[in-house]
Amino acid sequence: MYAEVIVGIQARRLDRVFHYRIPLELANKTALGSQVIIPFGHKKVSGIVVGFTEKPDVNEDKLKEIISVKDSEPILNAELLMLAKWMSEKYGALLIDCLRCIMPAGIEIKMQEKYCLGPGVNRQSYELLAKSDPDLVKVVKILLDYPEKEIDYKKLLKLSDDEEKTRNHLKKLIRMGLVQKKQQSTSALKPKTERLVSLTSQGQALTEEEGASLLKFAPKQLELFNYLKYLNKPVLFSVLDSKFKGGLSSAIKSLEKKNLVKIESKVVFRDPLENVVFPPSVPPELTEEQKMVVEEITDKFRLGGHGVFLLHGVTGSGKTEVYMRIIEQIIKLGKQVIVLVPEIALTSQMIERLYGRFQSQLAVLHSGLSTGERYDEWRKIRLNKSKIIVGARSAVFAPVQKLGLIILDEEHESTYKQSDSIHYHAREVAIKRAELNQCPVILGSATPSVESYYLARNNIYGLHTMTKRVGKSLLPKVKIIDMREELKSGNRTIFSRELQIEMDRALREKEQIILFINRRGFSTFLLCRECGYTLTCKNCDVALTYHFADKILRCHYCGYLRPAPSQCPSCGGGAIRHFGTGTQRVEEEVKKLYPTARVERLDLDSTTRKGSHEQILNRFKRGETDILVGTQMVAKGLDFPKVSLVGVVVADTALNFPDFRAAERTFQLLTQVAGRAGRGDKEGRVIIQTYNPDHYSITTAAKHDYLSFYQQEIKIRKQLNYPPFTQLVRILISGKIEEGVAKLANDLAFIIKNSLSEKQELLGPSPAPLLKVREKFRWHMILKGKNTNDLLALVKKGINQVEKNKLIGNNQIVVDINPQDML
DSSP states (O other): OEEEEEESOOOGGGOSOEEEEOOGGGTTTOOTTOEEEEEETTEEEEEEEEEEESSOSSOGGGOOBOOEEOOSSOSSOHHHHHHHHHHHHHHTOOHHHHHHHHSOTTOSOOEEEEEEEOTTOOHHHHHHHHHHOTTTHHHHHHHHHSSSSOEEHHHHHHHSSOHHHHHHHHHHHHHHTSEEEEEEEOOOOOOEEEEEEEEOHHHHHSOHHHHHHHTTTOHHHHHHHHHHHHHOSOEEHHHHHHHSOSSHHHHHHHHHHTTSEEEEEEEEOOOTTTTOOOOOOOOOOOOHHHHHHHHHHHHHHHTOSOEEEEEEEOTTSOHHHHHHHHHHHHHHTTOEEEEEOSSGGGHHHHHHHHHHHHGGGEEEEOTTSOHHHHHHHHHHHHTTOOSEEEESGGGGGOOOSSEEEEEEETTTOGGGBOOSSSOOBHHHHHHHHHHHHTOEEEEEESSOOHHHHHHHHTTSSEEEEEOSOSTTOOOOEEEEEEHHHHHHTTOOSSSOHHHHHHHHHHHHTTOEEEEEOSOOSSBSEEEETTTOOBOBOSSSSSBOEEETTTTEEEOTTTOOEEEOOSSOTTTOOSOEEEESOOHHHHHHHHHHHOTTSOEEEESGGGOOSTTHHHHHHHHHHTTOOSEEEESGGGTSSOOOTTEEEEEESOSOTGGGSSSTTHHHHHHHHHHHHHTTSSOSSSOOEEEEEESOTTOHHHHHHHTTOHHHHHHHHHHHHHHHTOTTSSEEEEEEEEESOHHHHHHHHHHHHHHHHTTOOTTOEEEEEEEEEEEEETTEEEEEEEEEESOHHHHHHHHHHHHHHHHHTTOOTTOEEEEEESOSOOO
């Protein structure tokens, strides 16, 4: 039996299994999904066992042996390995990248190169070498001067004058025996342990009187002994440390020497919900629509097998309660449930709802947790200690053993699409994973993606609809304000007269307000009114956003910062003005209008600290904030009964994007943010400010009319041959030299065009709308066709050809299946 291993090196030419002999001493440890250390060429590398075979692909005498197995048990089970292989085929990604994507952060074994001086190399030999080869000796001097015996490879290169020369010198010095190279694996994450202190059998046998006599000259030891005797159970060292101030360690050591106490280690789980209290909730009575949906879906999954159900319910219709009733039945069957939310910001509210109903059966998985917390949550799930897993996109890979249901809340959100590394869509992965486990998937949304709704209307998915809000609350009344008319009438402020009247009324009646604008910062850009110069990012082809509070200009793509100038850097003039509107400016204008109102802002800039997002929302929930200004963070899934007014400051932001989904995104955002109003006893009102009052995405959103929007949008998609009527593959080429990027894009396009069938189409290549991001120029092209696999085959053929012809150079090619944005 031979192991099939995927090596931990990112290279397309190595994207296949390599066969290794399994030494006898590792036969019982080497399992499917294990991490291993293997020899590969002249190096040791990490790898993952993905299979076994009786017949290797090379002569058995040439096979190398696995060096070591790094896990006590496999980190990936057979189902997750199958999922990784499917992702590799579906998204045209390297299998090693897919495996890493599924593994929890920090658990992967990494090999580290270190260098040290050879035996007998010292200052004297250095001086001799310096005379014969002064250039070569520079590396030896770095090693001699370094305070530690060994130096990391990357550190060594940083300390050198010329990295390329240093690499060559190292090879020569190793051949001469003057420098030695060592490889070692970095330790992966380990379970957290805490010390437990308890009485030994001898200590337990002592009476209090005997203990007092024995320890009469050691009062601290006696106090500790009596406390442990009283509790009669092991106690955490950290608990004792907080109770016995000072002298605890020496007291324990003394008692240990007398064989009265013992110290043991206990594995504990880092719990992100440890200090959070959620009161238990009582299940409310379901509405008729909720009852019908719960019955329809549960009847279908009782029959067994895989199925996808689209739950289309208006905002406030009680979709979360439907989820919980179905989850309850899945748990009774002894199975586990994964609940996905589109971003970390929404996990706290979903956790509160689920914890209130199901208490400690929850686990949380998202990137906002520490690496240790995520690792422990991953372990709890794998050990079947958690029945419900809540998290953002990556929680779809939770290592559940008995998967019974996956729920995607707000399934339309573009944040379910991974934007770097592997461009996977969590919705597609969830559906495939449910298929592998023969269990259902529920996709929930008030504004389903056009693709999902199309599949539901064509009976590929089950369609379940809820048209009414829970209780007495009604959908809010929406009014569209034409800002062109406001300008004509002399109103040059960012707030229409109607919105100001409604804000006056809401504050007077002690109600809460949400103001939405999908732009961070104070203004969109700074411009010189004398010469027309716009301040742009030095690394990206975008205008810098002005942040008023810090008086800085920031790039929201690469993070570049610079102080806001008082004079134009181009002409030296003083007519620098800021244009456009962002969240900071809205916040400032609101504070000027209503100086006594309590105003807060919710965007990426205001939530950089851990827990700050929850703190802002909790203050708003408790009524400590009157007006909440925010980006799309305030538009999704939040439920605040005291909010009676929502103001959309600028509704046109998404409409102006060069993307065929622009109208859909606008409709979804407006409908979702409008849905935050009127969820309690008060009637909700929404003011939408726009310069495109007749656009169908805005007029249908104002009427809460998804069906009318869908009917108009689907006609346009069909005419232009866009999804769901075709499949798209975007190829993005990037690099530091624009001419090289453009040449590679044209060379690749030429190869692909020569292989196109009649029903396939290639758009481009052309410069990407964002030509430069993080110092790299970007060109792209779009492939259209009915079958994704056929399109991917064309792309792979093209990439293989340019690789073979050595045309890629230092440029990068990224393949994105059915992209969520075209920027």
